[in-house]
Amino acid sequence: MKNPSSQSGLGEPNGGELPRTFTRRLILLVNLVFLVTMAIFLAISFVSERALHYQATFAHLEETLGVISMMPEISPTASPTVIRDLESRLGEHTGVPHRLFVVAEGKISASSEENLLGRAYGSVVNLRPFEEENAHRGIAQIEGTEWLVSFRTGEDSGFYLMRSRGANEGFASRFMALHGIHLMLTVLAFVVLLKFLMDRYVRRPIEQLARHVHRVEKGEFQTASQVSGEDEVAWLARRFTRMGTELKTTVERLVRSEKYSAVTAVTFRVARELKAPLERMDRHILELESVAQQQPDLRRLAGQMRSDRESLIDGIRHLREIEPPEGV
Numbered sequence: 001m002k003n004p005s006s007q008s009g010l011g012e013p014n015g016g017e018l019p020r021t022f023t024r025r026l027i028l029l030v031n032l033v034f035l036v037t038m039a040i041f042l043a044i045s046f047v048s049e050r051a052l053h054y055q056a057t058f059a060h061l062e063e064t065l066g067v068i069s070m071m072p073e074i075s076p077t078a079s080p081t082v083i084r085d086l087e088s089r090l091g092e093h094t095g096v097p098h099r100l101f102v103v104a105e106g107k108i109s110a111s112s113e114e115n116l117l118g119r120a121y122g123s124v125v126n127l128r129p130f131e132e133e134n135a136h137r138g139i140a141q142i143e144g145t146e147w148l149v150s151f152r153t154g155e156d157s158g159f160y161l162m163r164s165r166g167a168n169e170g171f172a173s174r175f176m177a178l179h180g181i182h183l184m185l186t187v188l189a190f191v192v193l194l195k196f197l198m199d200r201y202v203r204r205p206i207e208q209l210a211r212h213v214h215r216v217e218k219g220e221f222q223t224a225s226q227v228s229g230e231d232e233v234a235w236l237a238r239r240f241t242r243m244g245t246e247l248k249t250t251v252e253r254l255v256r257s258e259k260y261s262a263v264t265a266v267t268f269r270v271a272r273e274l275k276a277p278l279e280r281m282d283r284h285i286l287e288l289e290s291v292a293q294q295q296p297d298l299r300r301l302a303g304q305m306r307s308d309r310e311s312l313i314d315g316i317r318h319l320r321e322i323e324p325p326e327g328v
Contacts, residue, residue, distance in 0.1 A: 062136070
C-alpha cells in the first residue's frame, strides 16, 4: 500500500516522501520513558511485596511456635517420630518444608533427625539475626540450605521453628509472572493508544499542513489548510494560510512593479532614441520654411510637419508622466 503523501504528490523538492523521523523518535522516547517507569515501579513493588511477605511469614512462624511450645508432647524429650510428624503436617498445611529443633543446655535434645541429637546447636545451625529490632527472628544455614527461623528461649530449653527460605520465596516467580503479564498487557495497550493519538493529533495534522505548504510552493496561494482545532499545529496552519494570502498580494504587487519598470524603461529609451531625429526634423522644417516663402503648398506642408512634431513630443511627454500602478 502506497503512502498517502506519495499519492498526493507530497514530498520534498527532490521527490522524497514526507519524513517521519520526529513522530518515530517521539513514540520511541515516550515508550522508553514508560518502560523505564514501569520497570522502576515493578522493582519497588517487588521489594515492598518481598518485605511484606517476610513479615507475614515470620508472624505466622511466631504464632505457630507459640502454639507448638504449649503442646505437651513437644518437649526436650520428644521423640524424633513426634517431631517428624509435626514437621510433615506443617509442610502439608503451608506447602513449604519445616524443621523443628528443641534445644536444652545448648544441645539439640529433640529433632526429626536422630543423628543430630546431643550435638551442640551452634555446630549444626549457623544462625544470624534477620532484623536488629527483633531478636527472635533469624536466618539459619544448615548444610548449605537457608531457613527462616523464629525461636523462643527459656531458662532450660529453647524452641526453633524453621521454614525453607528458598521454597518460601516461590512467591517471587509468581509475583514476576503475574506482574509480567500485567506489564505486557499495559505496554501493548499503551503502544496502541499512543499510536492512535500520534496518528490523530500529530502525524495526520502535520501531513495536512505539509500538503498545504506544497500547494503554496506550486503557486496556489489562496488555498486554505484542512487542519482544524485550537492546538499549535492548527495555529501554524492558519498562519500559513495568512502567509499565502499576503504572499499572493506581494507577488501581484511585484508583477505590477515589474511591468511599470519595463514600460518606463521603454519610454525613456524611445525618448532618447527620438531626440536626435526630432532635432533633425526641426532643422529640416526650418530649411523647408525658408525655401517655401513664395510657395503656399510648401508652407502648408511645413506647418503640418511642425504640428506632427509637436504631437510626437507631447506623446513622449505623456509617456514620461505615466503614474505607477496602485500598490507599486
